Each structure stands twice: as C-alpha cells, then as structure tokens.
Amino acid sequence: MALKRRDGMHHAQNLIICEHCDSVYQKRKLSRGQVADCTVCGAVLERHQWIGVDGQFALIIAALIVFVIANVSPIVTLKLSGMAETTTLWGAVIAMWNDGAQLVAALTALTLFFFPLSQLVIFCWVLWFAREGRRAPGFAQAMTALVRVKPWSMIEVFMLGTLVAVVKAHTYFDVVPGPGIWAFGFLTVLITVFSSHDTRHLWDVTKDAKA
Amino acid sequence: MSAPPRARELGMMSCHICRLVTAYSDDPHAHCPRCHSALHVRKQGSIARSWALLLAAAMFYIPANVFPIMRTQSLSSKDDNTILSGIFELWRAGSPGLAVIVFTASIVVPMLKFIIMTILLVSVQRSSGLVSKQRARLYRFVELIGYWSMLDVFVVAILSALVHFQILSRVEPLPGVVYFGVVVVLTMLSAMSFDPRLIWDNRKSQ
Numbered sequence: 032m033a034l035k036r037r038d039g040m041h042h043a044q045n046l047i048i049c050e051h052c053d054s055v056y057q058k059r060k061l062s063r064g065q066v067a068d069c070t071v072c073g074a075v076l077e078r079h080q081w082i083g084v085d086g087q088f089a090l091i092i093a094a095l096i097v098f099v100i101a102n103v104s105p106i107v108t109l110k111l112s113g114m115a116e117t118t119t120l121w122g123a124v125i126a127m128w129n130d131g132a133q134l135v136a137a138l139t140a141l142t143l144f145f146f147p148l149s150q151l152v153i154f155c156w157v158l159w160f161a162r163e164g165r166r167a168p169g170f171a172q173a174m175t176a177l178v179r180v181k182p183w184s185m186i187e188v189f190m191l192g193t194l195v196a197v198v199k200a201h202t203y204f205d206v207v208p209g210p211g212i213w214a215f216g217f218l219t220v221l222i223t224v225f226s227s228h229d230t231r232h233l234w235d236v237t238k239d240a241k242a
Numbered sequence: 243m244s245a246p247p248r249a250r251e252l253g254m255m256s257c258h259i260c261r262l263v264t265a266y267s268d269d270p271h272a273h274c275p276r277c278h279s280a281l282h283v284r285k286q287g288s289i290a291r292s293w294a295l296l297l298a299a300a301m302f303y304i305p306a307n308v309f310p311i312m313r314t315q316s317l318s319s320k321d322d323n324t325i326l327s328g329i330f331e332l333w334r335a336g337s338p339g340l341a342v343i344v345f346t347a348s349i350v351v352p353m354l355k356f357i358i359m360t361i362l363l364v365s366v367q368r369s370s371g372l373v374s375k376q377r378a379r380l381y382r383f384v385e386l387i388g389y390w391s392m393l394d395v396f397v398v399a400i401l402s403a404l405v406h407f408q409i410l411s412r413v414e415p416l417p418g419v420v421y422f423g424v425v426v427v428l429t430m431l432s433a434m435s436f437d438p439r440l441i442w443d444n445r446k447s448q
C-alpha cells in the first residue's frame with residue numbers, strides 16, 4: 032500500500048488564513064498553552080493541540096459512557112406528599128411532545144441527544160483510524176459533519192437549565208438530584224475540554240491511504 | 243509591524259469547512275479538493291440571509307414575550323407565566339442569583355443579538371471602516387453567547403416532565419415557549435449566515 036499525496040497544494044500547507052478577516056499567516060509551531068491570535072481582528076487563529084490523538088480517543092470513550100449514563104438515569108426526583116415523580120432527558124422530550132409543544136420537543140431531542148450523540152460517534156470513528164495515522168472511510172463527510180453539527184449541541188445549556196428547574200421546583204417540592212445530573216455535569220466538563228480542540232487538526236495528522 | 247496580507251490579494255482562499263488553503267476561484271460550483279465542500283470566497287448571500295433571519299426572529303420575539311411560556315396548576319390555583327413574570331417569581335420565591343442568570347439568558351442575550359447583528363449588518367452595507375476590530379469582537383461575542391438563550395426552553399421542558407402529580411400539581415408548556423425556541427434558532431442561523439470577513443472588505447477609508 033503506497034501513500035500518495037495530492038500534488039500542487041504543497042506550498043499552501045504551511046499557511047493559515049484567519050477565518051474571521053481573511054488575513055494570511057505562516058503557520059507557527061505552538062508550545063503548550065499557546066494560542067495564536069490574528070493581529071488584524073483578534074480572532075483565534077490556532078490553539079496548541081495539547082491532547083494527542085490517543086488521549087482524545089480515551090476522552091471520547093469516556094464521554095460516550097457518561098452520555099449513556101446521562102440518558103438512562105433519572106436527572107431529578109420530585110416528592111410531594113408520598114408521591115414521587117422522576118424524569119430523564121427523554122421524559123422531558125416526551126412530556127413536551129404530549130403537551131402540544133412538538134416543535135420544542137424535536138428541538139430538545141436534536142440539540143441534547145441526536146446532535147451530541149452523532150458528534151461523539153463520528154469523532155470516535157474518525158479517531159479510531161487516526162490513531163494509526165489513517166483516514167477513516169468517509170473521512171471527508173465525517174469531518175464536514177463534525178464542523179456543521181458543533182454549534183447545535185447544547186449539553187452545557189441543559190446543565191444550567193436543570194439547575195434552574197431544580198431551584199424553581201424546590202419552592203413547592205422535595206427535590207432529590209439523581210445520577211443523571213452528575214453525568215450531565217461531567218459531560219459538560221468533557222465537552223469544555225474538547226471545545227478547546229480544533230477537530231480539523233486531524234486533517235494534518237492523518238494521510239489519505241490509497242492502494 | 244505591517245499588517246499581514248489578505249488572502250484575496252494573494253490569490254488564495256480557504257475552505258470554510260476544513261480550512262484548506264487553495265488557489266482563488268470565483269467559480270460558484272468549485273469544491274474543496276480535500277473535504278469536497280462547496281468553496282466560496284465569502285459566505286453566499288450573507289447579508290440578505292442574515293437580515294431575513296434576523297427580521298423573522300424579531301417578529302417571533304413578540305409572541306415569545308407576550309404569550310405565557312408555562313402553566314403551573316394546582317388544586318386551588320392556575321398560574322400562567324411569561325418569560326418576564328417567571329423571572330420575577332424566581333427572584334421573589336427562589337434565588338435572586340438564578341433570576342439574574344435567567345434574565346441574562348432570556349432577555350439580555352436575545353436583545354444583544356438583535357442590536358449587535360443590526361449594527362454589524364448596517365455598518366457592512368455602508369462599507370464603514372470605523373472600529374472594525376471592535377465590530378469583529380462583537381461578532382465573536384454573538385457567536386459565543388448564541389445558544390445560551392435556550393436555557394428557558396429547557397427549564398420548561400424539565401419542569402413539564404417532572405411536575406406531573408395528577409390533579410394536585412402540574413406544569414404544562416404553553417405556546418410562548420415554542421415561539422421562543424424558534425427565536426433562538428433563527429438568531430443563531432442569522433449569526434451563522436453573516437460573514438465576518440465582510441467587515442474588512444471594501445472599506446471606504448484607507
């Protein structure tokens with residue numbers, strides 16, 4: 032199996048263009064913690080990628096496990112004179128759907144379940160191959176999907192929303208936090224770590240394998 | 243230190259999806275050789291799309307605030323809350339700190355998005371060369387805060403699922419929350435359609 036490179040683009044490999052103002056820079060090697068800012072508009076050009084591919088893969092596996100826990104375990108339990116009511120993320124989606132807010136139910140399911148899940152699964156798939164420096168089948172489509180889905184994943188907002196809901200309900204009911212809320216909290220931390228990483232970096236560390 | 247050159251001057255452009263640097267092309271059907279996404283020098287129809295989505299969002303913002311978003315029902319009372327009245331209630335009954343957070347996410351953030359996007363669009367259309375760096379910063383701010391407005395929508399969703407004690411106590415979503423969800427999505431799409439490179443294009447001064 033021979034590694035083949037596309038011809039013609041070599042000269043452009045070491046350039047980076049600011050996405051916010053179109054200024055052109057020579058790429059520089061960044062050391063740990065360094066961030067390259069655009070001198071014209073101040074946007075971030077590039078961050079040092081401080082977690083290697085293996086580390087990212089480990090984190091994504093952790094995130095997948097936590098994601099499952101977050102979705103199957105109850106987020107909070109409410110108690111009122113002997114009765115208890117508990118809910119999961121899907122419980123919230125179904126409640127909205129049945130109460131006539133189908134659009135919001137769909138929005139909730141997409142931004143808190145389908146988009147984050149597809150992000151995790153696609154990233155896991157791509158990283159699995161990237162560990163050997165290869166590009167996974169469907170690499171281009173996968174990378175495009177990751178960029179497009181990213182702004183629509185809203186786990187962090189849901190975390191804060193749960194907190195507000197707990198405080199609101201606390202006035203009238205006994206509120207017992209469930210394992211789900213901890214899972215969502217942990218997921219928020221993992222996502223914050225990931226968001227300091229540019230997935231597009233994988234284009235540079237993998238090679239197109241062609242027979 | 244002199245300013246770095248701009249891609250267009252050097253006959254280059256970069257893919258909006260994977261950032262690959264390629265030779266400049268004004269072919270509307272050009273595709274990125276690496277990730278196969280459509281290649282554009284600037285986002286297409288940026289100003290018109292951004293305006294249209296922003297105006298649509300502004301229209302939906304009225305029913306989102308006028309209509310109640312949530313009904314709290316118990317044996318003795320029925321209480322409909324709008325976004326604003328929900329915040330007042332949280333201030334009085336629960337926690338003022340969280341009330342400030344919800345006020346920021348549901349009222350301040352959408353208003354800021356409307357104001358900032360309008361400033362950006364108008365200034366770009368007038369080819370203003372003023373305070374470009376500050377406007378670029380405003381755009382990044384809008385991108386950053388965009389989705390936090392979904393907060394109230396999620397709060398209503400969780401409460402509707404939780405408070406289901408038959409006739410004793412119930413929380414139901416009301417139409418306001420649907421309009422509000424639509425506002426958040428439309429403002430996010432509006433911000434995404436805007437191309438911040440336009441801030442630096444065709445400036446009158448210089």
